[in-house]
Amino acid sequence: MRLTTAPLRTPLRLVDFPCSPRHALRVKELGLRVGNTFVVTQKAGFGGLVINVGGSRVAVDHASAARISVEVPGDAS
Amino acid sequence: MTCTRCAPAHATLVDPTATTILLVGNPNVGKSTLFNALTGARQTVRNAPGTTVEVFSGTWKSLGVRLIDTPGTYSLLPNSPDEEVVVDTLAGAPGSLTDPTRGAGVGLVVAVLDATALSRSLYLLGQLAQTGVPLVCALSMYDIASANNTAVDPTALSAQVGVPVVVIDPRRRRGIDALETAVRAALSQPPRVSGLPIDPGAPGYNELVATHRARCCGETHPETTDAADETERATLLFDWIGDVMRGVGEDSDAATTTSLSDRIDRFLLNPFLGIASFLVAMYIVFWLCNTFATIFQDPLEQLFDSPGGWTLAIPAGTLLGWPGSDITLMSGPSLAQGVSALLEWAGWGGGVVEGILVDGLLTGVGVVASFAPLMIVMFIAIGMLEDSGYMARIAFLGDRVMRLIGLDGRVIMPFVVGFGCNLPTLAAMRTLPNSRHRIVAVILTPYITCNARLVVYLMIANVFFPTYTTAVVWTMYVCSILMVILGGLVLKPIFMRGEQAAPPHACPPALPNAKAHQDPRVFGEAHVGVPHGRRPGHRRPHHHRVAAHAHPRHLCPLLRRRHGPLAVRIRASRRGYITRVRSRRFR
Numbered sequence: 001m002r003l004t005t006a007p008l009r010t011p012l013r014l015v016d017f018p019c020s021p022r023h024a025l026r027v028k029e030l031g032l033r034v035g036n037t038f039v040v041t042q043k044a045g046f047g048g049l050v051i052n053v054g055g056s057r058v059a060v061d062h063a064s065a066a067r068i069s070v071e072v073p074g075d076a077s
Numbered sequence: 078m079t080c081t082r083c084a085p086a087h088a089t090l091v092d093p094t095a096t097t098i099l100l101v102g103n104p105n106v107g108k109s110t111l112f113n114a115l116t117g118a119r120q121t122v123r124n125a126p127g128t129t130v131e132v133f134s135g136t137w138k139s140l141g142v143r144l145i146d147t148p149g150t151y152s153l154l155p156n157s158p159d160e161e162v163v164v165d166t167l168a169g170a171p172g173s174l175t176d177p178t179r180g181a182g183v184g185l186v187v188a189v190l191d192a193t194a195l196s197r198s199l200y201l202l203g204q205l206a207q208t209g210v211p212l213v214c215a216l217s218m219y220d221i222a223s224a225n226n227t228a229v230d231p232t233a234l235s236a237q238v239g240v241p242v243v244v245i246d247p248r249r250r251r252g253i254d255a256l257e258t259a260v261r262a263a264l265s266q267p268p269r270v271s272g273l274p275i276d277p278g279a280p281g282y283n284e285l286v287a288t289h290r291a292r293c294c295g296e297t298h299p300e301t302t303d304a305a306d307e308t309e310r311a312t313l314l315f316d317w318i319g320d321v322m323r324g325v326g327e328d329s330d331a332a333t334t335t336s337l338s339d340r341i342d343r344f345l346l347n348p349f350l351g352i353a354s355f356l357v358a359m360y361i362v363f364w365l366c367n368t369f370a371t372i373f374q375d376p377l378e379q380l381f382d383s384p385g386g387w388t389l390a391i392p393a394g395t396l397l398g399w400p401g402s403d404i405t406l407m408s409g410p411s412l413a414q415g416v417s418a419l420l421e422w423a424g425w426g427g428g429v430v431e432g433i434l435v436d437g438l439l440t441g442v443g444v445v446a447s448f449a450p451l452m453i454v455m456f457i458a459i460g461m462l463e464d465s466g467y468m469a470r471i472a473f474l475g476d477r478v479m480r481l482i483g484l485d486g487r488v489i490m491p492f493v494v495g496f497g498c499n500l501p502t503l504a505a506m507r508t509l510p511n512s513r514h515r516i517v518a519v520i521l522t523p524y525i526t527c528n529a530r531l532v533v534y535l536m537i538a539n540v541f542f543p544t545y546t547t548a549v550v551w552t553m554y555v556c557s558i559l560m561v562i563l564g565g566l567v568l569k570p571i572f573m574r575g576e577q578a579a580p581p582h583a584c585p586p587a588l589p590n591a592k593a594h595q596d597p598r599v600f601g602e603a604h605v606g607v608p609h610g611r612r613p614g615h616r617r618p619h620h621h622r623v624a625a626h627a628h629p630r631h632l633c634p635l636l637r638r639r640h641g642p643l644a645v646r647i648r649a650s651r652r653g654y655i656t657r658v659r660s661r662r663f664r
Binding site: 009056 | 151152154156191193194195196197200222227307308311315335338339342343346347348349351352469473474476477478480
């Protein structure tokens with residue numbers, strides 16, 4: 001599923017995160033790496049999200065969230 | 078891990094009396110608070126040589142060694158001038174503050190870790206370990222982590238990373254003595270992180286210190302790696318972090334508990350409540366300016382040029398309709414009275430000299446001085462909004478709106494700063510990667526009401542709407558915001574015609590960093606990849622405020638060519654995104 005449709009306060013695993021090469025490493029440094037788990041803590045106004053990854057709160061804009069693929073750990077899909 | 082053999086030789090490389098200790102950590106972990114606690118008043122501010130980022134330097138009172146507070150950074154792979162300074166300082170680069178050929182090289186790094194975001198802090202710690210410098214860890218925000226039931230055992234953490242870990246609370250001055258003890262021991266027996274080799278290709282690699290260690294400890298370092306191995310290096314760090322976190326009993330599952338900050342964000346990030354809170358906040362700011370600042374504006378101006386002296390009084394009705402007449406607090410003679418009396422005594426009264434001094438100089442200074450209370454109140458208010466993390470929420474809330482009018486979400490903060498002064502907003506637009514975005518943003522900037530216009534607004538409101546002054550001024554500000562939005566909608570089809578939708582960077586939006594130790598919790602971890610303008614700057618007048626992500630190296634190429642590399646000084650605030658630019662001649 002896309003991050004924009006992910007449920008709140010449910011552990012999610014990052015499946016895919018297309019990112020421009022210029023920002024790819026910094027995004028990983030912030031904890032958004034394939035296989036890492038995090039939780040969506042807020043769905044902000046106008047489509048943005050706030051996620052809790054490793055204790056850090058990271059804000060993700062709507063356009064980026066629409067490209068991030070996640071899954072609920074343990075789901076068959 | 079410590080090496081007993083390192084200590085004596087290491088001490089000779091760096092004169093113990095001039096050893097430099099660096100404070101390094103993520104933004105908003107409390108480094109500055111710790112720095113202030115350790116140095117007291119024994120600190121100075123200077124620009125890092127060769128760069129134009131401000132660095133705080135002081136003397137650790139109890140140890141008698143130089144202490145440098147480096148700018149906050151998430152990684153030693155720099156994405157901003159501030160982060161570049163951290164890397165250069167760590168490496169003891171030639172000409173840097175820690176250039177060993179000029180005196181004190183790096184003796185030790187105190188890595189300030191955030192207990193509430195340990196994995197992110199460990200990434201930076203791992204990078205620091207790869208530079209070869211000795212390390213001691215100071216674990217901050219431990220009280221918050223404990224309240225959230227996410228605190229790790231510092232002893233277990235120390236065992237995992239191999240260096241001392243000291244829990245500190247610089248605001249309450251707790252753990253300072255323990256940190257001093259650990260640092261004192263580390264200076265004599267330098268510890269190093271276990272599980273990570275020193276990497277000559279790593280950013281911030283300190284060749285002097287690392288080479289000595291290699292000789293002393295009999296280590297062999299890997300060959301210098303090229304830039305393509307940055308990903309491999311990062312993978313190595315991620316694996317190490319995973320091992321450390323498992324070693325301290327932290328599982329990889331993200332916490333599902335809701336913190337106080339999360340609960341507050343439900344309101345602040347709600348599109349309706351968030352915007353309403355922003356309007357209320359700005360209304361309060363303007364009310365403070367209109368109420369408290371004006372109390373001091375007249376007396377300050379009278380102090381300089383009033384022929385009848387100055388009077389500090391609280392106008393009737395100031396404090397929620399306080400009844401009665403004005404309350405006079407104090408009064409006194411003015412400088413104009415003194416100068417006139419002096420000239421009268423000298424026989425020059427009533428002439429040209431008195432006219433120049435009193436009606437010219439003192440009147441002019443008085444007018445300028447009368448702005449000071451207004452600026453002070455405004456900056457304090459804006460600063461409090463920034464430091465509380467509130468501004469970061471507003472910036473994030475406004476991101477999509479900015480995109481609707483064809484602008485990058487990164488303009489929201491410069492636009493907010495524009496309420497203070499439009500000039501830094503204009504300069505900050507240089508950081509936008511798209512030239513069309515820049516043009517549109519620059520055209521819209523003058524619609525933002527700045528402080529200078531506030532005085533005019535107040536005058537108009539007082540003259541024509543004396544009963545509803547605050548509401549009228551607030552309405553004017555709201556109208557200016559609406560004009561920015563409408564202007565963007567008008568300009569978007571003109572300047573953005575034919576332009577493809579920008580590929581979603583799939584990166585968190587760049588947000589300013591808020592103080593992590595204040596609730597609501599820091600929102601600015603997503604300060605990602607803010608591109609700073611790499612293009613040649615233009616001629617610029619002096620004395621401007623610009624956003625920190627404007628690259629300082631390129632702002633004044635003409636001045637740099639004329640006066641040398643340090644012709645332009647930019648002050649990066651401790652919050653990292655407000656700067657002041659001055660151009661000066663350097664010897």
